[in-house]
Amino acid sequence: MKRKLTLVVCSLAVLAGPAFAIFGLGDIVFDPSNLEENIQQLLQMEQQYTQMAETYEVALGQYQHMIQMARTVPVNMVARYRALATPWRFSSATDTYGTTGGWINGINTGAGVASGYLRATQSLIDYGAALSNIPADQLERVKTGYATVELTDGANRDGIETIGRLRANAPSVATAIQGLEDDSLSSAPNMNTEIAVLNKINAANVISLHGSQDTNQLLVALAEQQIIDAKRKRDAEAQAINDHVRFVSEGKAVMAAQAANASSAMLAWRMP
Numbered sequence: 624m625k626r627k628l629t630l631v632v633c634s635l636a637v638l639a640g641p642a643f644a645i646f647g648l649g650d651i652v653f654d655p656s657n658l659e660e661n662i663q664q665l666l667q668m669e670q671q672y673t674q675m676a677e678t679y680e681v682a683l684g685q686y687q688h689m690i691q692m693a694r695t696v697p698v699n700m701v702a703r704y705r706a707l708a709t710p711w712r713f714s715s716a717t718d719t720y721g722t723t724g725g726w727i728n729g730i731n732t733g734a735g736v737a738s739g740y741l742r743a744t745q746s747l748i749d750y751g752a753a754l755s756n757i758p759a760d761q762l763e764r765v766k767t768g769y770a771t772v773e774l775t776d777g778a779n780r781d782g783i784e785t786i787g788r789l790r791a792n793a794p795s796v797a798t799a800i801q802g803l804e805d806d807s808l809s810s811a812p813n814m815n816t817e818i819a820v821l822n823k824i825n826a827a828n829v830i831s832l833h834g835s836q837d838t839n840q841l842l843v844a845l846a847e848q849q850i851i852d853a854k855r856k857r858d859a860e861a862q863a864i865n866d867h868v869r870f871v872s873e874g875k876a877v878m879a880a881q882a883a884n885a886s887s888a889m890l891a892w893r894m895p
Contacts, residue, residue, distance in 0.1 A: 693815070695810050695815055700808040700809070700810060701808050704808055705804070705808065706804075708797060708800070708801070710797075711790055711793040711797075713731045713790055714727055714730045714731055715727060721742075722742050722743050723743055724739070724742075725738050725739025725740070725741075725742045725743065726739040726740060726742070726743040726783070727739075729783050729784065729787050730783045730786050730787050730790075731787055731790050731791070732787050732788075732790070732791045733783075733784045733785075733786075733787030733788035733790075733791055734787070736780050736783050736784045736787065737780060739783075740776070740779065740780050740783060744776070747769075747772055747773070747776070749769075750765075750769075764858075764862060767858055768858065771851065771854055771855050771858060774851045774854070775848075775851050775855075778844070778847045778848045778850075778851050779848070781844055781847065782844040782845070782847070782848060785840050785841055785844045786841070786844075789837055789840075789841065792837075796830070796833070796834075799826075799830060800830060803823060803826050803827060803830065806819075806823055807823055
């Protein structure tokens, strides 16, 4: 209706003369061009008001959405979502003859592993000068078998140290996780801001990365032991194949040499 009224007024103003006095008086003059300009300004103000109203509606909707997103969960977070942590189990054993204490300390803390392992395992002595008494065709097998035991000792020590360090770091990791859980379940407003939530998510990701790294280290230690066990089996299989090759290639000649002149020797034998 306002727009139609405005158009009617503008039409009348155009049809009228450029300027004339009202009631024949010269002091009051009606100017149609001035009226048209005022009407245009009024239309612009109406458009601006409409845009401002639309902007206000958008801002109000955003504000209400932010208020909705800022509300906490309407339950007791600690009572509903608190999960009990399973404590780490530490290794233990009796130490009747003083041979297990160092092992237990190393596998629980990662410290003193070499001495503890040496104390709890059978000593491996070297051949020394006696190595020259071994036949040449057996020397390589003896050396590789000795190497298998040495590699096993190294892998075992590395595995013990890895487990020990994981157990030693477990209390501090548990404390960090507990703190993250407390902050995540907190209903305090400053703990539920957007930045606070993002920081807690980042902290959880970092803790998860540390856990993955520890898992990988433990898996590497286990893989190393499996590789050495595979070497032991491979050496045994290789030795069996080598023995079979020698039997096939040399067995007939060896048996013939042993059986040669056996009858003559038996017939020539006399009681002393």
